[in-house]
Amino acid sequence: MVGQKIRNMEEFSAKCGVSRPTVSKYFNEPTSVRASTRQKIEAALEQYDFRPNLYAVNQNRRITKNIGIVVPYVADPFFSEVARKLERCCIEAGFSPSTFSSHGSPDHEVEILEILRSMRPAGVLMAPIGRVSHKNKLEAFCREIPTVLVDSNLEGIGATFIGSNNFQSVPLMVEYLCRTGEPPCFFEMPPVNPNANKRRAAYTQAMEELGHTPHVIRVDGNDWEFEEIGYKGGLKLLGKDDLPSRTILCSNDRLAIGLMAAAYELDIKVGIAPDCSLRIAGHDDHPFARYTCPSLTTISQDYEAITERSVDALVNLIEHGRATKQRQDTLYEGRLIMRSSA
Amino acid sequence: MVGQKIRNMEEFSAKCGVSRPTVSKYFNEPTSVRASTRQKIEAALEQYDFRPNLYAVNQNRRITKNIGIVVPYVADPFFSEVARKLERCCIEAGFSPSTFSSHGSPDHEVEILEILRSMRPAGVLMAPIGRVSHKNKLEAFCREIPTVLVDSNLEGIGATFIGSNNFQSVPLMVEYLCRTGEPPCFFEMPPVNPNANKRRAAYTQAMEELGHTPHVIRVDGNDWEFEEIGYKGGLKLLGKDDLPSRTILCSNDRLAIGLMAAAYELDIKVGIAPDCSLRIAGHDDHPFARYTCPSLTTISQDYEAITERSVDALVNLIEHGRATKQRQDTLYEGRLIMRSSA
DNA sequence: ATTAAAAATTAACGCGCGTAAAGTTATCGG
DNA sequence: CCGATAACTTTACGCGCGTTAATTTTTAAT
Structure with a gap:
C-alpha cells in the first residue's frame, strides 16, 4: 500500500x-x-x-461470477440467517453474492428480478415470497437465468427446489404432542407460501392417521407482521375460551411468539409444567425461539444443509449446464426441538 | 413484452x-x-x-448512481429495518442501493469496503460494527468515498454522523424508572460500539443527578448473540439474588429479551403488576419488544428520521461536494415506550 | 544440446454505452 | 413568417478489460 x-x-x-x-x-x-x-x-x-474495474470486467464476460440471492423478508431473522449462510457458501465457491430482500412485497420482488437481470448473474438463489408472487414473471426470469428455489417451492418454476419436508416434520410434532397430552389443534394465518398449505395438510393427515379429529383455526392478517397476526388472533381466540384443544400447534414460530404474548396478557400460563393450562408449539426454530417465555418447542429446519445443497446445486447448474434429470427436488428432514412450551 | x-x-x-x-x-x-x-x-x-447494460453504463460514468449500505448485523431486526428504510430512501432519491451485512465480523466489514470500492459508489451509508472495527481502514475508505455514518459513531471518521442522542434517551428512562419505583441498576455486556459506552455514562450521570448511587452490572460475552449473553448472564445474576436493585435497565432490548427469559426460567415474575418482583427496561424498541412476556418498556429511536436524514445528508454530499461545515452531526431524541415490563 | 510443449508477449479488436462536436430539424415567441 | 433557441441526429472516440491470434521466450524432457 x-x-x-x-x-x-x-x-x-x-x-x-x-x-x-x-x-x-x-x-x-x-x-x-x-x-x-x-x-x-x-x-x-x-x-x-x-x-x-468491476464494470469493465463484467462487460465482456458472457457470464459473470455474480450470484443473486433473494429472500422474501430479511427482517425475519430466519431469512437473514439463511441469507447469511447462502452468502458464505457462494463466496467459498468463488462467486460474488448480491443479496436482496423483497420486503414482503411481490412488486418489489419483481423489481429485484429486473435489477438482477441487469446484473447478468451466473445464477440466482431465490426464496420466493410465495402465494402472492407474480409467478409468470418469476417463471420468465427462471427460463432466462439458472435459478434454484429455496425454502418455498413454486411448482414448475426454477431448475430445482431445496427445502424442508413438511410432511415429515409436522407429523413428528403431531405425534409428539398426541403422545404427551391432548391432541393439538392447528393455528394458522392466511398462507403466504406453499409451506403453510403443506403444513396444514400434513397436520390434518397426521391427526387422522392417529385417529383424532383435526381442528384448523385460521386468523386474519395479510402481511409479514406474523407476530402481530398471532397476537391479535390469539387475543380473540383465547378470550372466547372455546378452543377445540388446549394444545396449539402453530404454522410457524413467529405466529407462536405472537400467540404466547396474547396468552401471557390474558394470564393463561403456557407450558408443560403442572400448573400450565395451554401448550403451544411452533415450526422453524426461529433464532429467538429459545428466548420466549416459556421457551418454544418447535421443529428445527436443517438450513445448514439446505443452504449448502442449494449453492451446490446452483454451481452445478452453472458449470454443467441444465440439470440432467428433470427437476430433482431435495427435501431435508426437520428435528424436534423440545423446550418448555409444549 | x-x-x-x-x-x-x-x-x-x-x-x-x-x-x-x-x-x-x-x-x-x-x-x-x-x-x-x-x-x-x-x-x-x-x-x-x-x-x-449495467456494466457498460457504469464504466464510463466518472461517478455511478450506486449507494452502498452497510449494516453490522442484518440478523438483528433493528438493523434489517434500518437497512430497509435506507434502501427505500435511496431509491426515492434516484440511486441504486446495494446492501451488505458485516455479520458482526470486522474482517468481513473490511472485505465489504473492498467490494464497495470496486463498485465505485457515489456514496456509502455505513452503520459500523463499532469498537472492534478496523478504524484505520474505515478512515482510509471514508477519505476516498463520501460516507455518512449511521447509528454508531466513530470519532473523526466519515463526513457526518446521524444517530440517536443517548444522553437524552437514557436519562428519560432513568427518570421514569426512579419516579415510578426503585432506582434502576444498569445491565450491560462488553460494549460493541460507542452507543453502549454512552448509555452507561448517561445512566451514571442521570442517577447521580437524581441523587442515587449508580450500579453497573456487566456480564461476559463477545459476539452478536446478545440474547444469549443476556440469558446466561441473567441466570447467574438472578440466581445469586444479590441484585443492587429490583429494577434493571438494560443496555439494549436484545439483552433485555435474554434477561427476561432467564427471569422466567427462575420463576421471577417481571413487570409492573403488584405481584411482580422485578422490573426490566430496554432500549431501541426492537421490533419484537412488544411481543415479549411481559411486553418490554423501552426507548424508541426515531429511525424513520435517522434514515431519511442520513440519505439526505449523503445526497447533499454527493451533489454539492464536501460538507461546507465541518462534520455537523445530527442526533435525534428517543421516545419512552411504556409497556408492562417496567 | 535439441526439441517439443507450455507459458508469456505483442498487437489488435470488440463489448455497450457515455459523451462531445458539428450539423440538422423542430419549436416558439414575436 | 422569421429568427432564435432548444432538441435532435450523425459521427466518432474512449472507458478498462476480455479475448484471440501470431510470435517469442521459457521450461522440461529427451
Missing part, C-alpha cells in the same frame, strides 16, 4: 513486469499462470492495492 | 425511431428529452423490455 494510485490494469501490469493479458488471466484464475509470474503479480499487489 | 430480444441500446433506439445518444440521455434523466420523444421511447419500452 505504498506506491501511487494505479489507474488500470495496463499500469498495474507495468509495475508487475508482466503483460496485461497475463495479469488478466491471473485475476480470472490465479493458478492458471506460472508460479514465478504469480509471485511477481502478488508482490505488486502488496505494494499497490489494485483491483480490476 | 412482445417483440424479439433487444441486444443493446443501438437496436433499441432503432425501434424507438430515436437516436442512440438521445435514448442514452433519456435513461440518465427522462425529463431531459422532449415530451414527444419521451413518449416514443416509453412506447417502445412497453413492447421491448430493454434495460441498458
Whole structure:
C-alpha cells in the first residue's frame, strides 16, 4: 500500500513486469499462470492495492461470477440467517453474492428480478415470497437465468427446489404432542407460501392417521407482521375460551411468539409444567425461539444443509449446464426441538 | 413484452425511431428529452423490455448512481429495518442501493469496503460494527468515498454522523424508572460500539443527578448473540439474588429479551403488576419488544428520521461536494415506550 | 544440446454505452 | 413568417478489460 494510485490494469501490469493479458488471466484464475509470474503479480499487489474495474470486467464476460440471492423478508431473522449462510457458501465457491430482500412485497420482488437481470448473474438463489408472487414473471426470469428455489417451492418454476419436508416434520410434532397430552389443534394465518398449505395438510393427515379429529383455526392478517397476526388472533381466540384443544400447534414460530404474548396478557400460563393450562408449539426454530417465555418447542429446519445443497446445486447448474434429470427436488428432514412450551 | 430480444441500446433506439445518444440521455434523466420523444421511447419500452447494460453504463460514468449500505448485523431486526428504510430512501432519491451485512465480523466489514470500492459508489451509508472495527481502514475508505455514518459513531471518521442522542434517551428512562419505583441498576455486556459506552455514562450521570448511587452490572460475552449473553448472564445474576436493585435497565432490548427469559426460567415474575418482583427496561424498541412476556418498556429511536436524514445528508454530499461545515452531526431524541415490563 | 510443449508477449479488436462536436430539424415567441 | 433557441441526429472516440491470434521466450524432457 505504498506506491501511487494505479489507474488500470495496463499500469498495474507495468509495475508487475508482466503483460496485461497475463495479469488478466491471473485475476480470472490465479493458478492458471506460472508460479514465478504469480509471485511477481502478488508482490505488486502488496505494494499497490489494485483491483480490476468491476464494470469493465463484467462487460465482456458472457457470464459473470455474480450470484443473486433473494429472500422474501430479511427482517425475519430466519431469512437473514439463511441469507447469511447462502452468502458464505457462494463466496467459498468463488462467486460474488448480491443479496436482496423483497420486503414482503411481490412488486418489489419483481423489481429485484429486473435489477438482477441487469446484473447478468451466473445464477440466482431465490426464496420466493410465495402465494402472492407474480409467478409468470418469476417463471420468465427462471427460463432466462439458472435459478434454484429455496425454502418455498413454486411448482414448475426454477431448475430445482431445496427445502424442508413438511410432511415429515409436522407429523413428528403431531405425534409428539398426541403422545404427551391432548391432541393439538392447528393455528394458522392466511398462507403466504406453499409451506403453510403443506403444513396444514400434513397436520390434518397426521391427526387422522392417529385417529383424532383435526381442528384448523385460521386468523386474519395479510402481511409479514406474523407476530402481530398471532397476537391479535390469539387475543380473540383465547378470550372466547372455546378452543377445540388446549394444545396449539402453530404454522410457524413467529405466529407462536405472537400467540404466547396474547396468552401471557390474558394470564393463561403456557407450558408443560403442572400448573400450565395451554401448550403451544411452533415450526422453524426461529433464532429467538429459545428466548420466549416459556421457551418454544418447535421443529428445527436443517438450513445448514439446505443452504449448502442449494449453492451446490446452483454451481452445478452453472458449470454443467441444465440439470440432467428433470427437476430433482431435495427435501431435508426437520428435528424436534423440545423446550418448555409444549 | 412482445417483440424479439433487444441486444443493446443501438437496436433499441432503432425501434424507438430515436437516436442512440438521445435514448442514452433519456435513461440518465427522462425529463431531459422532449415530451414527444419521451413518449416514443416509453412506447417502445412497453413492447421491448430493454434495460441498458449495467456494466457498460457504469464504466464510463466518472461517478455511478450506486449507494452502498452497510449494516453490522442484518440478523438483528433493528438493523434489517434500518437497512430497509435506507434502501427505500435511496431509491426515492434516484440511486441504486446495494446492501451488505458485516455479520458482526470486522474482517468481513473490511472485505465489504473492498467490494464497495470496486463498485465505485457515489456514496456509502455505513452503520459500523463499532469498537472492534478496523478504524484505520474505515478512515482510509471514508477519505476516498463520501460516507455518512449511521447509528454508531466513530470519532473523526466519515463526513457526518446521524444517530440517536443517548444522553437524552437514557436519562428519560432513568427518570421514569426512579419516579415510578426503585432506582434502576444498569445491565450491560462488553460494549460493541460507542452507543453502549454512552448509555452507561448517561445512566451514571442521570442517577447521580437524581441523587442515587449508580450500579453497573456487566456480564461476559463477545459476539452478536446478545440474547444469549443476556440469558446466561441473567441466570447467574438472578440466581445469586444479590441484585443492587429490583429494577434493571438494560443496555439494549436484545439483552433485555435474554434477561427476561432467564427471569422466567427462575420463576421471577417481571413487570409492573403488584405481584411482580422485578422490573426490566430496554432500549431501541426492537421490533419484537412488544411481543415479549411481559411486553418490554423501552426507548424508541426515531429511525424513520435517522434514515431519511442520513440519505439526505449523503445526497447533499454527493451533489454539492464536501460538507461546507465541518462534520455537523445530527442526533435525534428517543421516545419512552411504556409497556408492562417496567 | 535439441526439441517439443507450455507459458508469456505483442498487437489488435470488440463489448455497450457515455459523451462531445458539428450539423440538422423542430419549436416558439414575436 | 422569421429568427432564435432548444432538441435532435450523425459521427466518432474512449472507458478498462476480455479475448484471440501470431510470435517469442521459457521450461522440461529427451
